[in-house]
Amino acid sequence: MVNNKASEYWGKNLRYLAILLSIWFFVSYVCGILFVDQLNTIRLGGFKLGFWFAQQGSIYVFVILIFVYVYWMNKLDKEYGFDEE
Numbered sequence: 001m002v003n004n005k006a007s008e009y010w011g012k013n014l015r016y017l018a019i020l021l022s023i024w025f026f027v028s029y030v031c032g033i034l035f036v037d038q039l040n041t042i043r044l045g046g047f048k049l050g051f052w053f054a055q056q057g058s059i060y061v062f063v064i065l066i067f068v069y070v071y072w073m074n075k076l077d078k079e080y081g082f083d084e085e
Helices: 002-034 048-079
Strands: none
Touching: 002 048
16 A cells, blocks of 8 residues: 555656656747747847746746755655645
8 A cells, every 4th residue: 555655656656757857848949949030030028938938937937947846756655645744
């Protein structure tokens, strides 16, 4: 029973990681490299959006994803009784 619970917990953790890493890949690689020419037609704060994604945006998104992961993991820990209370 405990082993099954731990396996289910780990499966959800891996699913969360896959979702968040996919978002980070999309923002950093697809927006920052592949679609840079299309995004450069839009300006953000005086800078071309493609340039912004390549230089700043992917870092900001990564930091936001860290906070999302912490929130999701705290919620998951409480759901499976692994929280530190």
